[in-house]
Amino acid sequence: MVAVGGTPIRDTTMADADARFWSLRSFLFVPGGQSRMIEKARTLAADAIILDLEDAVAPDGKAAARALVARALEEGFPASPVVLVRVNGCASGLLEDDLAQVVRPRVDGICLPKCQDAQEVLLLDRLLADAERRTGKPAGALWLVPFIESPGAVLEAAQIAAGAPRVAALSFGAEDLAAAMGIARTREGDEVVYPRAHMALAAHAAGRAAIDGVFIDFRDADGLEQDIRRGRSLGYTGKQLIHPSQIEPTNRLFSPDPEVVARARRMVDTFDAAVAAGQGVVVVDGQMVDRPVAERARRMLAVAAAHAARAGHEPGPGGTA
Ligand code: COA
Ligand code: MG
Helix, strand or coil: CEEECCEEECCCCHHHCCHHHHCCCEEEEEECCCHHHHHHHCCCCCCEEEEECCCCCCHHHHHHHHHHHHHHHHHCCCCCCEEEEECCCCCCCCHHHHHHHHCCCCCCEEEECCCCCHHHHHHHHHHHHHHHHHHCCCCCCCEEEEEECCHHHHHHHHHHHCCCCCECEEEECHHHHHHHHCCCCCCCCHHHHHHHHHHHHHHHHCCCEEEECCCCCCCCHHHHHHHHHHHHHCCCCEEEECCHHHHHHHHHHCCCCHHHHHHHHHHHHHHHHHHHCCCCCEEECCEEECHHHHHHHHHHHHHHHHHHHHCCCCCCCCCCC
16 A cells, blocks of 8 residues: 555555456356256366356346256356356346345455446446355455446446446456457457457556456457467456367467466565665576566466465455355
8 A cells, every 4th residue: 555645545456456366367257047058067177257247148037046056056067166156137127036135155346247337337237245244254255346348338338347346357348349340250369359458458547357258259269369379368267168168379479488476476575585684686597576576477376376275275355156
């Protein structure tokens, strides 16, 4: 925390965000109405499962999907450390019933689709606080992940990200955004690069993780790899997935290379020793290391440590995954 003119300003860096959420790479959507896929998801090593009640469920299947998801949550997803549910959005008329049925002890957080503005975040913050009281979870334990998938939401993304402490990440929705703007999607995604970059920037400005949108052509492995790399280069920390085959490349490409982690360790150790000796800049492996370079290395070490800790499947914030 720093202070300017007596006013404390929150230092929105990774250090005070939740390192466990930042280290989640693969977020697999599982349609809430599909019992076979829900069963399959129990065996898959996605970092997070998103049980979907929204667009993967037809309008007349909503009630059945809710009931199926509620039952599935009682058994849990042993291979995935985090379980999220995507409820229907604020304008759907279904939101409160969704929350009443699916916020259960094993849920770590809620994805809010088509989030429009920070008012919706405030509403969800209140509804989730009620749900925490009802289910005996600690206050603030449930994560909220707003989806940014309309032109207005992209422009409001910074306010949405900072809208409540429980907002863990922003999640990009290129398909709905492109539909709203009447633009065609391409394999390279050049048509959404500006909003995609803007959302990642807004998430980072508030110290939140940034989850990239889906790559829908799930048989195109090369296309997926390129798409993951593009998202990573814009600051995305993880990605939404639609198919089991997308988990392995996503986990691999979002994991820092062991050599890079070892170099980061050397940078941080050398830099900290230099600072203690009154110096601000050092050279490590022929590269200049000053404060921002050392901070980037420190962030990578925190993510790598969280990956290692999660190999033993640490629970989510509610302690129940
Ligand atoms: N979660 C869990 N299991 C899944 C899965 C998912 N998202 N997608 C596929 N599977 C399972 C299939 O059930 C199948 O399992 P089985 O061998 O036990 O029958 C296996 O993985 C192979 O699936 P495959 O035949 O290659 O794909 P498919 O034709 O059955 O399904 C989709 C393709 C796109 C319809 C399916 O992947 C899907 O519904 N994805 C999620 C879509 C979604 O949630 N959209 C909303 C957010 S964008
Ligand atoms: Mg959508």
